[in-house]
Amino acid sequence: MAEHPAYPVGLRLAGRRVVVIGGGQVAQRRLPALIAAGADVLLVSPSATPSVDAMAETGEIRWERRRYEDGDLAGAWYALIATRDREANDLASAEAERNRVWCVRADDAEAATAWTPATGRVEGVTVAVLSGNDPRRSAAVRDAVVEGLRDGSLTAARTRTPGVSLVGGGPGDPDLITVRGRRLLAEADVVIADRLGPRDLLDELPPHVEVIDAAKIPYGRFMAQEAINNALIEHAKAGKAVVRLKGGDPYVFGRGMEELQALAEAGIPCTVVPGISSSISVPGAAGIPVTHRGVAHEFTVVSGHVGPDDPRSLVDWASLAKLTGTLVILMGVDKIGLIAEALVRHGRPSDTPVAVVQEGTTATQRRVDATLATVGERVRAEEIRPPAVIVIGAVVAVNAPKA
The missing domain is CATH 3.40.50.720 (NAD(P)-binding Rossmann-like Domain)
Known part of the structure; x- marks a missing residue:
């Protein structure tokens, strides 16, 4: 036998x-x-x-x-x-x-x-490998085939329905995009990419893929979003597989729902692929746990793109100041001084630890530590620039760098 x-x-x-x-x-x-x-x-x-x-x-x-x-x-x-x-x-x-x-x-x-057999599954396809009495070889072949199908390096004919995929690309490191997101990128005809998405992945796309830089679409912030929506609809109606590559997660300050609503109104099918949010991954990459036993039992993620006294702000800074857990602020580099002042004014201790992590998970990541009393000045002195994630709370000191 x-x-x-x-x-x-x-x-x-x-x-x-x-x-x-x-x-x-x-x-x-x-x-x-x-x-x-x-x-x-x-x-x-x-x-x-x-x-x-x-x-x-x-x-x-x-x-x-x-x-x-x-x-x-x-x-x-x-x-x-x-x-x-x-x-x-x-x-x-x-x-x-x-x-x-x-x-x-x-x-x-x-x-x-x-x-x-050594088995693996990718989007409805089951890969099963037998190599006699050599299970390690079976597993190695299985892994190679599955990985190739996942990242698109191994192509196979499949029926594709034109439409749009809103893909969360993660915090910047190309290895932190999800498996599904990477596969959809490999299958795309058009990629509309954010500035904060994993840019290194764009270089891996085949030459026929059209890459549109969403950051360069003109006419200001509101019209830029409208132009992005129109581009998604136009290319999808042309029968193309479109990937909207976004930084972090599409629904965490990513305006993903606006794009989904525009596509729905136009009758365009849309798939949403969650991504790793920078609100948890960047602190983690810098050695900061957003929760820690006995230190913080909750964390709150806030947009800092408008200041506490701006009438457009939807954030209840007074309530946030009373919380004892971790506060994570995205898009708040240029407003951090005003934010820190508001938190202290509403009761948060001025010596509360703060860490600012610039370009987290990438090769140029750097971390600057301060307190609520000093963070505004420190950010200016260190010339911190976006993208940066700001972490406020006792968790910052759990594994703080040696002075």
Whole structure:
């Protein structure tokens, strides 16, 4: 039998009986896929790992807390044998053979009637790799194929519906865009990119992709957004796959909802791909946890693009000053002096630690520490410029740099 390759097949196990013998680490790895396939899973084992126990507690599987007994595989379509008891494994395997139940054995692949491939899933495509008795090679090939499909370096024909994807590109480091966002970029015909998006990814796009710099669309702030909306609609109506590449997350001060509403009014289908917000990732990259046990039980994210005394401000600075948790301010570099004064005026201690992180997660990241009393002056003296994330609160001192 070893001279012949395994015949690959996809089992449709939804609603069908699957028996797993043994509740250890092998079962812990294999059970989630069986559950996802909709299988009616019976676990037979006197003990199980905490994770497997949790699957039984939540009703995802049925668990009979005992050793294997002859007859346990009756009516099964598929069996996974994964105990440390060789005798029990042999008996269960023999029952599977008598009843023509496809059987995988974790302890002896040659004694099994089926092998578990190294699998991965990308947007509805299942990649399954078998390489005989070399599971590491199977996993390596699987990983290469899955990664290629995810990042677009391995292309495959697929039916694409023209439309727009609002993709959150993360805080700047190109490695921090989501897998789905990177794949959509690789499939795009047109990319409309923000200045704060992961610019390095644009250089990886094929030559035929049209890249539009949203920062250069003219006519001022309001008209610029209107022009961006019109560009999204125009290219989508031309039958193109359009990616609106934004910094951070599309819905965290990213005006993503405005773009979604404009597309909806025009009848353009739109997919929103969340991104890693700079409000948590940039502090993290600078060694600052926005929450920490015994220090901060909440964090608040605020836009600082208008000052506290500006009539356009929607922020209740007086209430924020009374909070004891972390305050994260985006787009507030040129207003931080006024913001700090307002917080102190409303009761926040003037010696509250502040960190300003410029160009976080990139090669040019730098951190400047101060207090509410000194941050305005420090930002001017250090010539801090946008983009920068400002963190206010005791968490700044948790892992502060040595003076």
